[in-house]
Amino acid sequence: xxxxxxxxNSNNVRFIEELKEFLRIPSISNNPDxxxxxxxxxxxxxxxxxxxxxxxxxxxxxxxHPIVYAEYMKAGKDKPTVLLYGHYDVQPVxxxxxxxxxxxxxxxxxxxxxxxxxxxxxxxxFIHLKSLEAYLKNNNSLPVNIKILYEGxxxxxxxxxxxxxxxxxxxxxxxxxxxxxxxxxTKGLPSICYGxxxxxxxxxxxxxxNKDLHSGSYGGGVDNPINxxxxxxxxxxxxxxxxxxxxxYDDVVPLSQKERDEFKRLPFNEENFKKELEIDEVFxxxxxxxxxxxxxxxxxxxxxxxGGFQGEGAKTVLPSKAGAKISMRLVPNQMPKKIAQLxxxxxxxxxxxxxxxxxxxxxxxxxxxTPIDTPAINAAVESLKKGFGVEPVFMKEGGSIPIVNSFxxxxxxxxxxxxxxxxxxxxxxxxxHLDLDNFHKGILSITHYFNxxxxxx
Amino acid sequence: xxxxxxxxNSNNVRFIEELKEFLRIPSISNNPDxxxxxxxxxxxxxxxxxxxxxxxxxxxxxxxHPIVYAEYMKAGKDKPTVLLYGHYDVQPVxxxxxxxxxxxxxxxxxxxxxxxxxxxxxxxxFIHLKSLEAYLKNNNSLPVNIKILYEGxxxxxxxxxxxxxxxxxxxxxxxxxxxxxxxxxTKGLPSICYGxxxxxxxxxxxxxxNKDLHSGSYGGGVDNPINxxxxxxxxxxxxxxxxxxxxxYDDVVPLSQKERDEFKRLPFNEENFKKELEIDEVFxxxxxxxxxxxxxxxxxxxxxxxGGFQGEGAKTVLPSKAGAKISMRLVPNQMPKKIAQLxxxxxxxxxxxxxxxxxxxxxxxxxxxTPIDTPAINAAVESLKKGFGVEPVFMKEGGSIPIVNSFxxxxxxxxxxxxxxxxxxxxxxxxxHLDLDNFHKGILSITHYFNxxxxxx
Numbered sequence: 059x060x061x062x063x064x065x066x067n068s069n070n071v072r073f074i075e076e077l078k079e080f081l082r083i084p085s086i087s088n089n090p091d092x093x094x095x096x097x098x099x100x101x102x103x104x105x106x107x108x109x110x111x112x113x114x115x116x117x118x119x120x121x122x123h124p125i126v127y128a129e130y131m132k133a134g135k136d137k138p139t140v141l142l143y144g145h146y147d148v149q150p151v152x153x154x155x156x157x158x159x160x161x162x163x164x165x166x167x168x169x170x171x172x173x174x175x176x177x178x179x180x181x182x183x184f185i186h187l188k189s190l191e192a193y194l195k196n197n198n199s200l201p202v203n204i205k206i207l208y209e210g211x212x213x214x215x216x217x218x219x220x221x222x223x224x225x226x227x228x229x230x231x232x233x234x235x236x237x238x239x240x241x242x243x244t245k246g247l248p249s250i251c252y253g254x255x256x257x258x259x260x261x262x263x264x265x266x267x268n269k270d271l272h273s274g275s276y277g278g279g280v281d282n283p284i285n286x287x288x289x290x291x292x293x294x295x296x297x298x299x300x301x302x303x304x305x306x307y308d309d310v311v312p313l314s315q316k317e318r319d320e321f322k323r324l325p326f327n328e329e330n331f332k333k334e335l336e337i338d339e340v341f342x343x344x345x346x347x348x349x350x351x352x353x354x355x356x357x358x359x360x361x362x363x364x365g366g367f368q369g370e371g372a373k374t375v376l377p378s379k380a381g382a383k384i385s386m387r388l389v390p391n392q393m394p395k396k397i398a399q400l401x402x403x404x405x406x407x408x409x410x411x412x413x414x415x416x417x418x419x420x421x422x423x424x425x426x427x428t429p430i431d432t433p434a435i436n437a438a439v440e441s442l443k444k445g446f447g448v449e450p451v452f453m454k455e456g457g458s459i460p461i462v463n464s465f466x467x468x469x470x471x472x473x474x475x476x477x478x479x480x481x482x483x484x485x486x487x488x489x490x491h492l493d494l495d496n497f498h499k500g501i502l503s504i505t506h507y508f509n510x511x512x513x514x515x
Numbered sequence: 516x517x518x519x520x521x522x523x524n525s526n527n528v529r530f531i532e533e534l535k536e537f538l539r540i541p542s543i544s545n546n547p548d549x550x551x552x553x554x555x556x557x558x559x560x561x562x563x564x565x566x567x568x569x570x571x572x573x574x575x576x577x578x579x580h581p582i583v584y585a586e587y588m589k590a591g592k593d594k595p596t597v598l599l600y601g602h603y604d605v606q607p608v609x610x611x612x613x614x615x616x617x618x619x620x621x622x623x624x625x626x627x628x629x630x631x632x633x634x635x636x637x638x639x640x641f642i643h644l645k646s647l648e649a650y651l652k653n654n655n656s657l658p659v660n661i662k663i664l665y666e667g668x669x670x671x672x673x674x675x676x677x678x679x680x681x682x683x684x685x686x687x688x689x690x691x692x693x694x695x696x697x698x699x700x701t702k703g704l705p706s707i708c709y710g711x712x713x714x715x716x717x718x719x720x721x722x723x724x725n726k727d728l729h730s731g732s733y734g735g736g737v738d739n740p741i742n743x744x745x746x747x748x749x750x751x752x753x754x755x756x757x758x759x760x761x762x763x764y765d766d767v768v769p770l771s772q773k774e775r776d777e778f779k780r781l782p783f784n785e786e787n788f789k790k791e792l793e794i795d796e797v798f799x800x801x802x803x804x805x806x807x808x809x810x811x812x813x814x815x816x817x818x819x820x821x822g823g824f825q826g827e828g829a830k831t832v833l834p835s836k837a838g839a840k841i842s843m844r845l846v847p848n849q850m851p852k853k854i855a856q857l858x859x860x861x862x863x864x865x866x867x868x869x870x871x872x873x874x875x876x877x878x879x880x881x882x883x884x885t886p887i888d889t890p891a892i893n894a895a896v897e898s899l900k901k902g903f904g905v906e907p908v909f910m911k912e913g914g915s916i917p918i919v920n921s922f923x924x925x926x927x928x929x930x931x932x933x934x935x936x937x938x939x940x941x942x943x944x945x946x947x948h949l950d951l952d953n954f955h956k957g958i959l960s961i962t963h964y965f966n967x968x969x970x971x972x
Contacts, residue, residue: 088828150830214828259829267792270944273816274914277844278808281798284817291745335724341738341869351735359730360741361832366819371545371671372716372877373607374842375818375943385831387734412798420829457731486832487727
């Protein structure tokens, strides 16, 4: 291992320069204008995987954005096969004016690299690639068999990945999936994520009158779709955050006492949390602690709202249309399709006749929990201890990686989630960044991990 | 009068060509980018007034947009002095994509002229100018003394006009103000508007966390400013449209039985109203008819709302900010300043501690009612009868022309509101237009009106 660690330590600057190249490609998957960027990003990635020593690299086209696949199977049949999953697509960048530096011009400050995709997920998948490079350039071999699967549609709900898994079950056959796309609990504390919330992401569109009206001439006689939309949103949850959709909590598995005890052991400081976000009060469902609400309880949030005049000054319009994006985070055993149906049924039940309402299911992902008492997890604990010099914690994360369920259901493989991001690195927000110390220690940890995994019989 | 009527009939095409020139100037007062257009529009207007035969024309600069003033005082001291008020500024044009033709390229279809400002108010003030031109070019004189006052800030609440009136009381001294900036009740039915609603236009800005957050990582622990905003808006009025702000109705003068009887005589067809707007149900305060609610009762409408992700697809953001524009139409004796204060106090009372809320009073205007049993009104009835061949109706209008109160309070003059627009001409909406038959009959009516006014002792 020493030669590998030396290689990783002495090539750190070059690794970061290469990552910058990757980050410069504006691979925003939800915007059709960026389709060419998605193409060139997938090609760049395939070429890079070849350059570190992989012989078999393929770019698969899908009805959406391409999938990059590569494999190394020379470790031998007695060694485990590990599927490394990641995504090269990124979130949109608006509001652009809140970025201190351009989102696709990586900038290093205070030991952090700033750009869209640094922590979610280009920077994290690059940790795997640089570890693989260390093995291949120094040992001319890998200690385990590796399959690489990078998609370009994670941020839009992976619409084409399940079919790809179904169609390529044999190709993708593996003993274990490893993903780095989550966060450590806090800086200096390496973490293994054993639970992820699911997601049901909806859009509501309201139409009142068939055109924008003068609010003076029509106000008082015609329902206003913005006011009506506000009423609908208000009825989705009560003032404490309890969701009011009929049947919403029916399938929720209650938190066990053991789990609640574990939550209490996490080093969460509510005062610091409030200070960091500059809020006077936390918010959420009664009867649960903030840490429980942040990752182990379902939620409902408006992700966007629009309607009428949004410019400077005053325009006295009674608008024709208004709309909102609303998503729900789900926990075991809530199923996104069922929740989407309950949502739509509830909206249709409460909507007034004075406006027309359309509900669209934009995408969904199932919640997941992985077993934590397996050889692969024990190997991860060992490796993180070596990479960071600290005993890792087990945690649940509030976000969703729906594909984890597909790996289990379609490939029969469990997933180990080794996240090297930090919760305050602005994933999905302006000024997204990645701590470069975690990037470096991540590469070391993953390198130990491949070695530890090779020992499993 | 015959020579005047012949002149008006034979010059109609030229009048419309000149109006088109006026409409092509994008004089949007609420957008600083259009400041140069406001300047050139005021200059164009001053030059046009000179061209029809006025000797004294001035453009007054204000801290905002210029005021155009002109006068003709040669009718003699025994003749009344009539102040003609209008505004050359127009509303913004968004959503631009809903315009069939470009908003500043006037287009004639089906006897209507389409462009921003046609009915509100460039087309209507042009009716006055063309009548004055008929007198000056044919008789070389006017039957009454005329003062013209055209401002460029009506659509943003006339912030500089009251001071201009105060500073120029002597210059603007008059017996009567005449404004054409309202609508006829329906096509073919000339109307005199005797009541206008007032306005209190507010903005609410909410801040939750200090930056946009990932809704998966933070949802459930941090209040969402969009959800919080929806809750605030919902609490502003009940589901029937009754406004819940403490003290809101305290100063409302109840409708008299006589007035309610008059409302019943208006040719309002609720089925046609719904069909035209493509709504399944009308909406509003219980205990009042739709016509009453549309013009004689106070209302509250969201004019705009924004927050979070508004693009295509899904972005799982828990936004930092959200905001809304909310305006209230007022009736006698509700005062806009007091209503704005009640609004702010109520919002502060109901706002949760988990978000920061800022309320801004964007602008206001007082409601007004003018006496209808005066010689000037009787002359208007006569003139409209001659111009349209039909007995006019008396009506209240839902919109606001706050300056009507200032004319009464500062200049001591009553206002006669002779509107030649139609309620479905899309004032403030895409595809604004003006009926060219009403334009023509408007010029004839106003020409009779100046003549009738000259007979008043």
